[in-house]
Amino acid sequence: MVEHRRWNDILAYAILILGVFIVVFPVYVALIASTHDAATVVNGNMPMLPGSHTLENYYRAIFVGGSRASREPVGHMLMNSFVMAMGIALGKIVISILSAYAVVYFRFPFRQTAFWIIFVTLMLPVEVRIYPTYKVIADLKMLDTYAGLILPLIASATGTLLFRQFFMTIPDELLEASRIDGAGPFRFFKDTLLPLSVTTMAALFVIQFIYGWNQYLWPLLITTQESMQTIVTGIKKMLTTTDELAEWQLAMATAILAMLPPVAVVVFMQRLFVRGLVETEK
Template identity: 60%
Template sequence: MLGISRTSRYIAHAILILGVIVVAFPIYYTFVASTHSLQTILRPPLPLLPGDRFFDNYYQALFGGVGRIGGVSVDLLLFNTTVMALGIAVGKIIISVLSAFAIVFFRFPGRMFFFWVIFITLMLPVEVRILPTYKVMVDLGLIDTYTGLILPLMASATATLLFRQFFLTIPGELVEAARVDGAGPWRFFKDILLPLSKTNIAALFVIMFIYGWTQYLWPLLVTNRNDMNTIVIALRKMISFADADTQWHLVMVTSILAILPPIMVVLFMQRWFVKGLVETEK
């Protein structure tokens, strides 16, 4: 790069490397702890190199069950959390893109009123809606169900606003050309809008998947059975006030397994995610 000395580049790289070490070291330390026995973890200092219990600890957590959460295995917790995160992400995108499509491209009475009603929900904190939403879930018999975990979190005013702002940038000539070619609303939406929106959809999917994966308060309220817990709730239940009562080696294994799916989603969709956030010309 022009105008930047070699010393400045070295300093910049050193700062970046230091930042990576600071961020990554706790994750590495958790991984190291997940490969040691419980006795080794309870007898500090913990070694900085992985131990010889990697396969035993991970197999026990994934398939053997954890005592403090009713013997439920971590693979079931991962399945529950994946279903919830995917359901929330896909549901939010479908509802948001359809509602934004209706608000922008259709002219009907109360169109802007409905948009502002959706927008105003951004001003309501989640805590305000928790109790009435929980009451509805109880009345509908959706406690300890995947529907109860997913349905109340599917609507998203933020995603609707983002899609609306993008749809407003679609040239009117494109809409007219599609109409002249005989394309109806559904064909215009499917063949033109969705392909143009794929980077926005990818970026929102990553954000919403992580949002769903890290949910704590709502799954805590709507699940009572251990086999319906998400992995975040299970992690909290696995930790006791007394170190001797906590299976720390399994806690560390569960922590590592809990962060792997979001990392994989981000890595797999990184190119589309960044493009959807920074792309200005469609």
């Protein structure tokens, strides 16, 4: 029995190691490519060891930018993506927690209908309503602005559902105790619900930050100025389709830099993220 379990553990670890290798190897290739010059990358014989152009490539990517399709420095694109991702994540949390609070703790006509209307919007992502959303943003003169990048994406039926399910697990005795202490709706929300919702907010923040960071279609559609493009659209513009040689070393350096903020968010908020998703009592 012990021997059988040992072989199961070995098989499980082997599958895990294989999966990690499959995921990590392309990242390693991108990292190595970012340390060589363009000719070495495209000649088909790129070595699997770091080259001597690391500082040059990363300095040029962050502060100078490409010389062909995209001249915008990566540092500015990273800032645009960070502002967009933070705005979407924080906006979704604020709207979701307020809407869930209203649906769970207030009694008004068609309360459940309102919740189901919010829930049905899961079937209408921004790609489906892309034209009317663009028309509204254009009419409001929000093209090439942070508001135009953020506002259409901050509504979240998923976040509302997540907070609603959590609020429904909170004992009614807490609400009654708050009423006895003379707390109104705002004070109950601020002093009781918000502290209890920290892990749920952290989990939603991680998910929505990565969602906002990886946005491609919407920023590509509403940003016409290079100064407003995000890191994801910037990588695509670096890979030219003309007869000129694409600056693959800069594209790979940009891809590596684009991975760092989402990875940092997941690493630093890992414990809260896991607790927010798996624990029933926060």
